Amino acid sequence: MFDQNSNPSIPQQDLEGPDELGHFGPYGGVFVGETLISAVEELARVYEEASKDSAFWEEYDYDLNHYVGRPSPLYFAARLTSLAKGAKIFLKREDLNHTGAHKVNNTIGQALLAKRMGKTRIIAETGAGQHGVATATVAARLGLDCFIYMGAEDIQRQAPNVYRMKLLGATVVSVESGSRTLKDAMNEALRDWATNVDNTYYIIGTVAGPHPYPLLVRDFQCVIGRETRKQALDQFGKLPDALVACVGGGSNAIGMFHPFLKDAEVFMYGVEAGGDGLETGRHAAPLSADDVSPGVLHGNRTYLMADPNGQIMETHSVSAGLDYPGVGPEHSWLKDMKRVKYVAATDKEAMQAFHETTQLEGIIPALESSHAVAYALKLASAMRSDQNIVVNMSGRGDKDIETVARLEGITL
Amino acid sequence: MSRLSEVTKRAAINGQKLLIPYLVAGDPNLSATEKLMHQLVKDGADIIELGIPFSDPSSDGPVIQLGAERAIASGTSLTDVCELMKKFRAKNSATPVVLMGYLNPIELMGYEEFTKEVSKADVDGVLVVDMPPAESFDLRQRLRDVDIDTIFLVAPTTGIERAKLITEVCSGYLYYVSLKGVTGGALIDANAIRTRVSELRTLTELPVVIGFGIKDVDSVLKMSDMSDGVIIGSALVSEIGKLSVTGDETSEDVEAATKLIRDARDALQV
Numbered sequence: 001m002f003d004q005n006s007n008p009s010i011p012q013q014d015l016e017g018p019d020e021l022g023h024f025g026p027y028g029g030v031f032v033g034e035t036l037i038s039a040v041e042e043l044a045r046v047y048e049e050a051s052k053d054s055a056f057w058e059e060y061d062y063d064l065n066h067y068v069g070r071p072s073p074l075y076f077a078a079r080l081t082s083l084a085k086g087a088k089i090f091l092k093r094e095d096l097n098h099t100g101a102h103k104v105n106n107t108i109g110q111a112l113l114a115k116r117m118g119k120t121r122i123i124a125e126t127g128a129g130q131h132g133v134a135t136a137t138v139a140a141r142l143g144l145d146c147f148i149y150m151g152a153e154d155i156q157r158q159a160p161n162v163y164r165m166k167l168l169g170a171t172v173v174s175v176e177s178g179s180r181t182l183k184d185a186m187n188e189a190l191r192d193w194a195t196n197v198d199n200t201y202y203i204i205g206t207v208a209g210p211h212p213y214p215l216l217v218r219d220f221q222c223v224i225g226r227e228t229r230k231q232a233l234d235q236f237g238k239l240p241d242a243l244v245a246c247v248g249g250g251s252n253a254i255g256m257f258h259p260f261l262k263d264a265e266v267f268m269y270g271v272e273a274g275g276d277g278l279e280t281g282r283h284a285a286p287l288s289a290d291d292v293s294p295g296v297l298h299g300n301r302t303y304l305m306a307d308p309n310g311q312i313m314e315t316h317s318v319s320a321g322l323d324y325p326g327v328g329p330e331h332s333w334l335k336d337m338k339r340v341k342y343v344a345a346t347d348k349e350a351m352q353a354f355h356e357t358t359q360l361e362g363i364i365p366a367l368e369s370s371h372a373v374a375y376a377l378k379l380a381s382a383m384r385s386d387q388n389i390v391v392n393m394s395g396r397g398d399k400d401i402e403t404v405a406r407l408e409g410i411t412l
Numbered sequence: 413m414s415r416l417s418e419v420t421k422r423a424a425i426n427g428q429k430l431l432i433p434y435l436v437a438g439d440p441n442l443s444a445t446e447k448l449m450h451q452l453v454k455d456g457a458d459i460i461e462l463g464i465p466f467s468d469p470s471s472d473g474p475v476i477q478l479g480a481e482r483a484i485a486s487g488t489s490l491t492d493v494c495e496l497m498k499k500f501r502a503k504n505s506a507t508p509v510v511l512m513g514y515l516n517p518i519e520l521m522g523y524e525e526f527t528k529e530v531s532k533a534d535v536d537g538v539l540v541v542d543m544p545p546a547e548s549f550d551l552r553q554r555l556r557d558v559d560i561d562t563i564f565l566v567a568p569t570t571g572i573e574r575a576k577l578i579t580e581v582c583s584g585y586l587y588y589v590s591l592k593g594v595t596g597g598a599l600i601d602a603n604a605i606r607t608r609v610s611e612l613r614t615l616t617e618l619p620v621v622i623g624f625g626i627k628d629v630d631s632v633l634k635m636s637d638m639s640d641g642v643i644i645g646s647a648l649v650s651e652i653g654k655l656s657v658t659g660d661e662t663s664e665d666v667e668a669a670t671k672l673i674r675d676a677r678d679a680l681q682v
Binding site: 031 | 468474541569
């Protein structure tokens with residue numbers, strides 16, 4: 001499980017993607033209809049300029065500190081550590097952010113870009129609703145019109161977040177096409193964007209989509225890994241031995257991993273949604289299932305769950321936020337280079353970790369993050385007690401209590 | 413000379429506008445599509461755009477999404493689309509057919525295999541909606557090697573320099589997207605379209621045809637007046653949606669579904 005041998009030696013430049021056209025090796029790129037090309041090119045130009053502007057980052061940092069409440073703590077989970085009887089487990093507390101998850105790190109950054117571009121209307125897709133809430137939040141703060149596309153299926157699963165978005169002034173559009181989940185919400189958001197491209201900024205919630213989204217979302221999420229690095233050195237005097245994060249689209253994971261990619265001594269584990277188990281085919285684990293090939297969807301080339309005819313498959317996960325057939329292109333590249341190990345935790349394992357974290361640490365984790373905890377507990381058991389694991393506690397589970405209750409046959 | 417350039421040149425010489433219907437292969441089933449294709453030719457279609465069904469058609473509006481869903485429900489794969497083409501070619505060797513779709517089914521088949529299959533099926537052109545020129549080099553070269561045209565779109569948001577670049581890689585015809593939005597949207601600004609199309613004409617010798625939002629004889633006449641022809645998609649797919657899925661459509665049903673194409677041809681002949 002924990003590979004005591006060193007990480008493969010990877011040429012530094014291979015870890016420095018994307019290239020100018022948004023490629024991470026063969027992955028990424030720009031695969032959208034012609035109508036949207038000028039919009040993504042404009043965004044790439046604006047971001048290139050903004051990312052070199054110290055005033056832009058000052059404003060971003062200010063908002064993260066004073067509005068989001070950063071830095072988020074790195075917390076030693078003593079009782080989870082005792083449970084696993086191995087490496088020490090630390091939790092990076094993104095669940096303590098304003099709006100309850102890491103998603104806001106990204107929406108704060110993209111809202112600043114929208115403002116810079118003079119856009120008056122914000123759209124976003126959402127799965128679990130965390131990104132929708134984080135987007136509606138920044139839109140409310142800037143006084144911008146906000147439309148959130150959400151699969152009809154997810155609207156049912158995540159009712160509290162739907163109401164939260166409405167309270168924040170957003171219009172939640174129920175998406176009835178296809179499998180009525182996150183991928184279909186993204187299709188619908190792309191259609192909206194093509195129609196209202198002049199005044200609309202599309203805040204993509206993960207490190208997927210056409211270039212420059214995988215780049216800029218990663219940059220906005222890297223605050224997680226940068227803080228972790230500093231906190232690890234402060235708290236245990238060395239870099240973590242292992243990092244563990246859940247991967248749906250993969251934004252919290254890349255944010256945690258990226259600042260450590262060149263540190264060969266740090267092992268990284270991306271935990272996908274194993275659903276009913278990889279062997280059943282009912283999962284959302286394009287990187288860790290061994291029968292998945294790369295394909296093209298939502299603007300980029302990446303590992304993608306499709307049938308042999310290229311039709312995108314329905315995915316299965318207890319967690320709406322991980323229920324996506326693709327994954328950010330940089331993760332596909334990191335998989336191929338073997339820099340990050342991609343694994344899966346099943347619904348059942350995630351549910352167990354959800355309860356363990358709640359009961360032992362007094363922290364109710366999001367079902368997404370519970371996948372990371374589930375794997376970290378196994379990993380810790382295989383490691384020595386002088387080693388340290390950091391788990392990205394990417395979100396809090398308040399939004400999931402109805403789901404958990406329903407699955408356990410409890411009526412609230 | 414390729415079938416496509418033969419047809420477009422002949423139309424230009426005769427002062428005729430190109431009438432290009434779009435339908436989804438396998439919607440509602442493959443045998444109906446074959447009948448519809450022959451009927452469209454009879455109705456006066458110059459070129460047929462044959463859609464490869466895809467589960468996530470993010471550039472299409474609800475009508476074509478439903479068409480794709482019906483085609484997938486009838487079990488239509490990209491291999492089936494190529495088989496359908498072979499059947500069509502057994503009876504029709506004159507009408508150019510352009511396959512239009514999204515990249516993922518082609519990626520999964522593999523570019524080499526895809527090129528071999530479409531070449532065997534005697535397809536004339538390929539238009540991949542989500543494959544911009546910058547990502548098209550490999551597939552375009554392969555298709556060119558077997559004399560198949562790669563067609564690209566120009567949108568209202570495409571700048572002039574980019575449009576020039578697109579005309580350099582595009583062959584067959586240039587597809588001008590009339591509106592900001594998805595297929596089946598509403599046409600609003602005819603003057604802007606006219607300006608853009610005349611601008612495109614200064615860049616290329618390729619025929620420029622207009623698609624998206626052309627839904628009746630009136631819009632056919634308006635849009636063909638400022639271009640070399642029109643593509644009719646959603647309006648036709650919407651009629652095809654009324655056919656029975658069980659494959660017992662009569663020739664009258666098929667004729668009824670393509671009425672708009674006949675009306676358009678008649679109106680263009682006057």
